[in-house]
Amino acid sequence: MKRHVILFLALILTAFCAQAEDGSKLWLRYQTASNATIKFSGKKSPTTDIAINELSAQWRGAPISLALSTNKEIKALGNDGFRITGGESGVTIASSSDKGLLYGAFHLLRLQECGALGATIDITESPAYRLRILNHWDNLDRSVERGYAGKSLWEWEKLPAEISPRYREYARANASIGINGSVLNNVNASPTILTPEYLQKAKAIADIFRAWGIRVYLSVNFSSPKIIGGLETSDPLDKNVQLWWKQKAAEIYKLIPDFGGFLVKANSEGQPGPHDFGRTHADGANMLADALAPHGGIVMWRAFVYNPLSDDRARQAYEEFMPLDGKFRNNVIIQVKNGPVDFQPREPFTPLFGAMQRTPVMPELQITQEYLGFSNHLVFLAPLFEEFLKTDTYARGQGSTVAAVTDGSLMGHSISAIAGVANTGSDSNWCGHHFAQSNWYAFGRLAWNHKLSSAHIADEWIRQTFGDDNLLLKNLSDMMMRSREAAVDYMMPLCLHHIFSTNHHYGPEPWFWNPNMRRDWQPPYYHKADSAGVGFNRTSTGSNAVAQYFSPLRETYANLATCPENLLLWFHHLPWDYKMKNGRTLWDELCYRYARGVDETRDFQKIWDRMEHKVDADRFAAVRHKLQIQARDAIWWRDACLLYFQTFSAMPIPFELERPVYDLPRLMKQPRSTEAYILEGNYLIK
Numbered sequence: 001m002k003r004h005v006i007l008f009l010a011l012i013l014t015a016f017c018a019q020a021e022d023g024s025k026l027w028l029r030y031q032t033a034s035n036a037t038i039k040f041s042g043k044k045s046p047t048t049d050i051a052i053n054e055l056s057a058q059w060r061g062a063p064i065s066l067a068l069s070t071n072k073e074i075k076a077l078g079n080d081g082f083r084i085t086g087g088e089s090g091v092t093i094a095s096s097s098d099k100g101l102l103y104g105a106f107h108l109l110r111l112q113e114c115g116a117l118g119a120t121i122d123i124t125e126s127p128a129y130r131l132r133i134l135n136h137w138d139n140l141d142r143s144v145e146r147g148y149a150g151k152s153l154w155e156w157e158k159l160p161a162e163i164s165p166r167y168r169e170y171a172r173a174n175a176s177i178g179i180n181g182s183v184l185n186n187v188n189a190s191p192t193i194l195t196p197e198y199l200q201k202a203k204a205i206a207d208i209f210r211a212w213g214i215r216v217y218l219s220v221n222f223s224s225p226k227i228i229g230g231l232e233t234s235d236p237l238d239k240n241v242q243l244w245w246k247q248k249a250a251e252i253y254k255l256i257p258d259f260g261g262f263l264v265k266a267n268s269e270g271q272p273g274p275h276d277f278g279r280t281h282a283d284g285a286n287m288l289a290d291a292l293a294p295h296g297g298i299v300m301w302r303a304f305v306y307n308p309l310s311d312d313r314a315r316q317a318y319e320e321f322m323p324l325d326g327k328f329r330n331n332v333i334i335q336v337k338n339g340p341v342d343f344q345p346r347e348p349f350t351p352l353f354g355a356m357q358r359t360p361v362m363p364e365l366q367i368t369q370e371y372l373g374f375s376n377h378l379v380f381l382a383p384l385f386e387e388f389l390k391t392d393t394y395a396r397g398q399g400s401t402v403a404a405v406t407d408g409s410l411m412g413h414s415i416s417a418i419a420g421v422a423n424t425g426s427d428s429n430w431c432g433h434h435f436a437q438s439n440w441y442a443f444g445r446l447a448w449n450h451k452l453s454s455a456h457i458a459d460e461w462i463r464q465t466f467g468d469d470n471l472l473l474k475n476l477s478d479m480m481m482r483s484r485e486a487a488v489d490y491m492m493p494l495c496l497h498h499i500f501s502t503n504h505h506y507g508p509e510p511w512f513w514n515p516n517m518r519r520d521w522q523p524p525y526y527h528k529a530d531s532a533g534v535g536f537n538r539t540s541t542g543s544n545a546v547a548q549y550f551s552p553l554r555e556t557y558a559n560l561a562t563c564p565e566n567l568l569l570w571f572h573h574l575p576w577d578y579k580m581k582n583g584r585t586l587w588d589e590l591c592y593r594y595a596r597g598v599d600e601t602r603d604f605q606k607i608w609d610r611m612e613h614k615v616d617a618d619r620f621a622a623v624r625h626k627l628q629i630q631a632r633d634a635i636w637w638r639d640a641c642l643l644y645f646q647t648f649s650a651m652p653i654p655f656e657l658e659r660p661v662y663d664l665p666r667l668m669k670q671p672r673s674t675e676a677y678i679l680e681g682n683y684l685i686k
């Protein structure tokens, strides 16, 4: 009997520990429950209730007063901004809105968890972007396009009757880092989302999110009037179509009074759009904008457009959208991917940033690792986001960084926004890889404050997620900070791009060419390897995409002496024996970089193993397993790319470097399915 009791207790304990360490708590892992004194005398709202609850449960310092303030200085911080002042005898969080108080509460708790509170506090914060939005590429059948963390969080089949507790947890996590919008469904949008049945479901989610300061947005299919409205056309200049959208908007706002607006992918990758009717993107966007305007909604119109016949996909968004600058309604914002091709490990920024000046433009970043090893590879994306946001576009002279041209400060637009394609799913740890949580976190923190450094964000995240042991902090941060460059090295050094498998985007397939398929979905279109060399000539002797950048960037990129080496093969086609700055040939440099990428992944394994006694067993084992996959995949990448490019360069891999362990013909067989890659990477190549 006694033994049974012990066994039972042990079982309970194991279950408890397993639950406690499955990553489901994200970075919100407050250790001690407190019972803090929180005073609030203003008008209560569900949002102030949350702020009070969060603080009274977790705050371990002096009594706090929350103050809704009409004071001029506080008002100047905008709706979401706040000020925190005080010290050992008391702390005040002041904001002009309940949302600002909530953000202030989370800010204070973050400082507490990071051990970053001094004896006196005087903090003023307001977000860089007004709209900080996650884009979910979630389908209504709960599959997630480019999602690697299980199924969609939204249980459409059970909504609106059943409300998963995860909706609230998701909203809380977002609020804790300042994210204030969610586009619930895939940009490749099913028209069904706008049916009364699905709007009821979206309303149920919006009702949960509201108190956490999160607005719901929907991706819409441009042909909806015809497909679900029964109209003969979806032509944006047709009166009945316009009326249909007006009525649809009114119907949505009746259900969701704070509905954010629409996200639209039009005339891109087979999606319908205004071009189908001989109209422009502006005609399409403006029609939707007019329907939403009376209710305060916005249209986020994507510039991700390209045409299979063109010679350079990287030029196309600029070519199609620049002539329309200034032709959009003022509740339209153009959503532009950070790079001109597609979320590659490294790209220069899309030249529309800075160039479109009479229309607000918002960056679209990808948090889900479509091109960065899915949820298998540890790749901390803050350095990628930071590099992009801090690049100078020179649009209005020096200092016109991408951040400055999009956050409203330089161009003066009233809407400013930034979007990240979410990496969340039904997995218990939300993101598939424990470290992928840091990318969700980093997006939110940078959307709030794009001046934060990646190292600072890594430090914050580690402290909250794994603890504040010095050695742990040093090692994890070291690994995270090196991880993006490592991935660039073992996948696509020197700005090679899009040499992924055309189908799953996980592994290398630089050789893949099917004359019957779209050229611009296939690697040789991008790497242009031949016996003369490798790389895409985007200078004036090539596609001249450099001309889309402001001076002096266009000259910097065009000139081999000044083009940053990490962008080299994006802008230039160079001979295999081209001399790099360090004296190596281009071929040797490629070999060295692939080798360095592989070495980095082996090093990450060593770093992690040394941390075993500092991390709980479950997360330790899970990450160790993923690091093994990553190291194997890095070798796969190196061998596939070098052996393939060697068929053109005809040069030896420098003899001091490790030899390939795979053969090209075997690598070219690609025996695995996307699902298998998601599960375990390139486990065995048969």
Ligand code: BDP
Pocket (backbone or CB within 6 Å): 145, 146, 187, 188, 265, 269, 304, 342, 343, 370
């Ligand atoms: C590409 C993805 C595709 C998306 C598309 C987009 O491969 O699944 O639908 O971008 O952003 O990166 O619309």
